[in-house]
Amino acid sequence: MKQLFILISLYLFFYSAVHAQKEKLNILVFIADDVSSDDLGCYGNTQVKTPNIDQLAKDGLKFDNFYLTASSCSPSRNSIITGRYPHNTGAAELHTTPPLDMISFPELLRKKNYYSVLAGKFHMGPYAKRGFDKLYEGHKNNGDGGEESWVASLQDRPKNKPFFMWYASYDAHREWGPNKFSGAHRPDEMEPPFYLSNGPGTKSDLAKYYDEIKRFDFYIGEVVKELKAQKELDNTLIIIMSDNGRPFPHSKTRVNDRGMKTPFVMYWRKGIKNKGLTSKSLVSAVDIAPTLLTLAGINYPDQFQGHSFHKLIANPDQTFRNYIFAEHNWHDYEAHERMVRNKDYMYILNSRPMKPQNGPADAVGSPSFKELETLKDKGELSAIQADVFLVPRPHEELFDYKRDPLQLLNVASVPEYGEPLKDLRKVLKEWMIETGDNIPENLTKDWYLKEAGLIKTEFHNIRGEMPGEKLNATKNNVKGIF
Template sequence: MTRRYTLLIILFFSGIVAHAAEPVNIIFIIGDDISWDDIGAYGNGKVKTPNLNKLAREGIKFTNMFLTASSCSPSRTSILTGRYPHNTGAAELHAPLPAHLKYFPELLKQKGYYTALAGKWHEGPNTRRAYDTLLVNQAQNGEGGEAQWVNLLKSRPKNKPFFFWLSPYDAHRPWSATTNGPQHDPARDVEVPPTLVDTRETRQDLVAYYNEIARLDHYVGALENELATQGLSENTLIIFMADNGRPFPGSKTRLTDAGIKTPFLVKWPAGIGAGQICQSLISAVDIAPTLLALAGIGAGPTFQGKSFAQLFKKPDQEFRKYIFAEHNWHDYEAYERAVRTKDFLYIINKRPELDNGGPIDANQSPSAKALKAARKTGKLSPLQEDALKVPRASEEFFDNFKDPAQVENLLANNTYSKQIQTLKKVLAQWQTDTGDTTPKHLTPDWYDRETGEALPAKDKRGEMPGAARNADRINAKGPF
């Protein structure tokens, strides 16, 4: 009787250890064109995101996560490879990743994970090898790109851990005529960002945007319900983030926080305490090494980021001192680089003769037209005027605490001369270490900046930044 009782105890505790050692399931949700401050959990009191707010309450909210580009595919390819855009060989919009790089879902797949992508697939055909399943048919994915999420969870192999890259089309223009999920009223349910003018057209534009965010949020709730039904909630890590800022002038393609700061929510009941906030400075290149570390996989030399998994347990720890970002061609010729600390932001612009009103869908939007109409009356604030300004400053420096909207360029202020010189050197070192270049012949404008009409140069590419130094073969991480 005693021997049998002892055996039962051994088996019981062996089961606990086995359960604890089970690989974590990972669901990575990357929203399209959604600003960090257009989520309720980040202080927007108008947008209806109850499920994302719940995700924040039950996990950890990161308040200083930054993208390497405020541009769709360059941002995504950077996350997928853990590399800066000019180090991916795909620094410009729609450029595909080369075959020789490592993609982190591919390493999870090799480790025994079932890997799947559903929705927007914007990283190039070579990345197909990273996934067991690709669900990229837009009709099957639905207008918002979320229709297959629950089906994917139901149909996955039950004998493997899983990784899902869920990339909805929400909230990318053009807007859906109708959406499921909460609806918004233009008079009551909109926070007009300071980069835009408060008009009826702008509010209607923002309502359509909010409704797509709410649709995405609706499906996050459905996904969590299915996880609970299958008993998977405890050991499934869910991440929600976005690829760049809202598709409006003054946000998308910008290297200020309006463009490169992203919401980043993580829930994992088995590994993360609820209700935490992490203010540590983190780059999107750090995401891949982190998820690989959680799966027990060492990130190889091609990954330029570092794991921040320790912050899940100790969110008060400091992590990075610097984050870096770049703005390359996205419909229009561009070359900007930025380095940001918690305190300051420094930007260089090698095409100051050009405006930065955002990509074509932003600068031809109703909000942009309202902005341009208000400009004729001389009623724009400096922040609103900034999207239309020509020429632009070749260098900008901002005090992030005194000026969180990053309006006042303090480059000529002698009070900050030491900090400016420091960040100049750090940015130059990052460019040198990582093989960044400044091509003379960049990809030109494909569209007229005022009318949006296609130009003769459409579909013609220039030299990709980093190409002259084979930066896609350089693995140096740069300053950290």
Template sequence: MPRIHFLAMAILLLAFAVPAVADDRPNFIIFIADDVSWNDFGCYGSETARTPNIDALAAGGMKFTNAYLTASSCSPSRCSIITGRYPHNNGAASELHRPLPEHLVKFPKLLKEAGYYTALAGKDHMPQDNADEDAVWDDKRGTKVPGNSGGEGHWVDVVQKRPKDKPFFFWFAATDAHRGWDADQQWQKDNYGPKHNPDEVKVSPYMRNEPATRDDLTSYHNEITRFDYYIGQVCEELKAQGAFDNTLMIVMADNGRPFPRGKTRVHDSGMKTPFVVSWPNGIKDAGEACDKLVSVIDICPTFLSLAGVNVPEQAQGVSFAKLLEEPGSRSQRNYAFSEHNWHDYEAHGRAVRTGPGMLYVRNARPEKAWLGPADSVSSPSHKDIVKAKDDLTAAQADVLLAPRPAEELYDTSKDPLQTNNLVGNQKYAKHLAEMRQVMDQWQKETGDSVPEDYTIDFYDRVTGYIDSKTGKRIKGDRPYGDYPGQQHDADKINASGPK
């Protein structure tokens, strides 16, 4: 055999004999809770929740204290994260349960095309017209396993069975802590510890400190603890595989808690999200807290840029990768914008926040209360507020307030509950003028609009699910109307507005 042929054959045999090794690009995991407010983890000051695994990630990583959702509503929020776009720039997906247009790309697809192994396990809730999910996910699992319908049951198995020669992106989405409270019936004391005690639950200022409300909150915190347990299990598996240090993990939520003044609201109680980031190979100072503004649409460009993948023009966010290395460095974001569109009830609310702590709210449907979703309106916690409607604090009364102001302005550093509306206060006239201008610019440049043929209420506003006149649940097709931005074809607009 000629020598050159022998060498070629030897090289070929060596290639097959040596196992492939994953490249050194970071792995990514998003742990996303369902309906959990920013301050309901121990590391964010909760006096009730037991979240030792999340707290450990914060202690060894970085905790962001000014991270905001673009929508406090399940599917609009998730669709916004996965495309890196504002809800009204996602077409019909700006409203609950409605699909993304076919032409928009879910960013894990770009990671997959670049050699990443991608998997979704748990809650999806990101529908798309003519979706080709196989182009996005190598593996896709549901929410239930025997003894656990909380959405976490497949997580460890996905990590164990991943190909070890590829970097990975995992979207691990719980259904905890969405109402239904199935964790109470599926509780595993050996894994989760004792259930929370209603007598020890800390009640939010937006709610009444009544037995039914404390019981309601207890079940909610049980689900948070179950979510935390499975995060810990994934971390242990990654450490066993030697993959933990090079895995960038984010622990967050899709919207605020499903209680009064939480889910769907544009105020911090609905729109602010916990945002714990772990990445030992990339975070310089473990245990740091970063107070710079971050929007969840920033996840897309951050992950893609760190993976060496071109960020598509559709992405409206900015990378926060620099903050992981230097949390005190200058932020690329000066404003964070949020929306409240139809979610069970008609709505069109907009909000913008600044780093110094100003919040401006614009409400195009001020005649009706911002009650929250139907499952909150039908909850014991909401009923406790209704029963005491003549004896409520300002924070509690805001839940039922109708009509609402068309504009609101808050100095959140001095008014964390956001109950003192500063519109009309001359000391804040310059702030109000600036925020109005910024909001006008953002709505114009991104193609936002207030539909005239809007989506109307689907549920009763008194009982939540039951029609107060007939005693029956409202039935029929979902009453979808035009969605915000439709008249401007906002789903084709990539401009981000002010950042």
């Protein structure tokens, strides 16, 4: 009897431990590369085909005002997983990395017994690797779009641990090669946005871009099927987002909505009771890390500058943030812009007004940019199309969301907007001071000739001073105005 009692006790202990682990929330983040907020069906795009994402949004929660901190790949990704603004990570510029002592939220999940996987694009630096038990890196493991190891990584995980999966596609980053999804979108059916040309080159460019988004959507559907097969879907929080805007002129690297606003869909069958709703609240990418750690029941250090928005899951209509902050630093070309947005206005400070905002080098080399250049040479550009060539640019810009939700008309010089201009100018200045941001004189210069694609300059591979570097911003944990 004594032996039987011991066996039963051991069994109950083991069963309880496994059951407790299975009940801990699983977390899965799908992060696309270079996809704007309005390039998914659930956000009103009638041209792109994203049925799997659209269904998750219908059964989950969608955010309409979710902002990144940078419209540039590595600064944005590092900001997301550290919960810090780009200048506070020490990696404010493209292709730079935070110090090794930087902490990521996957590292804290892993320390609390989460099995953690990164599959697809990495682009964050050595410190971030501590956060993952296993990494599926490179096209050899992940395929052309970065998604082919996603299902396999779910199947190969230990079944007695909760899991965190960071599924990072290469889709829809340029260049776009042929794949099994090519032709899913026909160029002759494309209607380019008003700030691009309506020519055949742009239409073909856009169709290929949408084909890659469809591939991203397809593999999300395959992962959902696998979660269902493993009976893990109910207890898994799924997030779908992007790292920055589409790789077209007027979008990627810009601090307006076309560059900084990300699609953000949350699906969690057990946790989201009111399905199919949309939150209009302002949320920042620095808020993701605190939110996921809070939902996982994990305390986190002061390093995280964001705030948990977990209460929006139950009450998406409530106000969360009063202000959103974002920045644009070097990405192929010299730059220093800061943006603050409240519910009514967006204010932009441009410290390099003599630099045109053509977009990143890959967008400058695109068919879409070439067609804008052709219109320019003919004198046929509209005012908004011409914006990418404008020099000098305004040092300050102010946009009224109630009258101008697309940020087309700069009202910074209009007398009736004097008060909101003054207020947001003050808010941005305070945020920069509090968080240790600055405007170095010796910023990294252009690595490529403007309007010439990938033709290198004499400054290629030479770095200047990083914003926040002299102020030791990597040690500054101030959250700033909220």
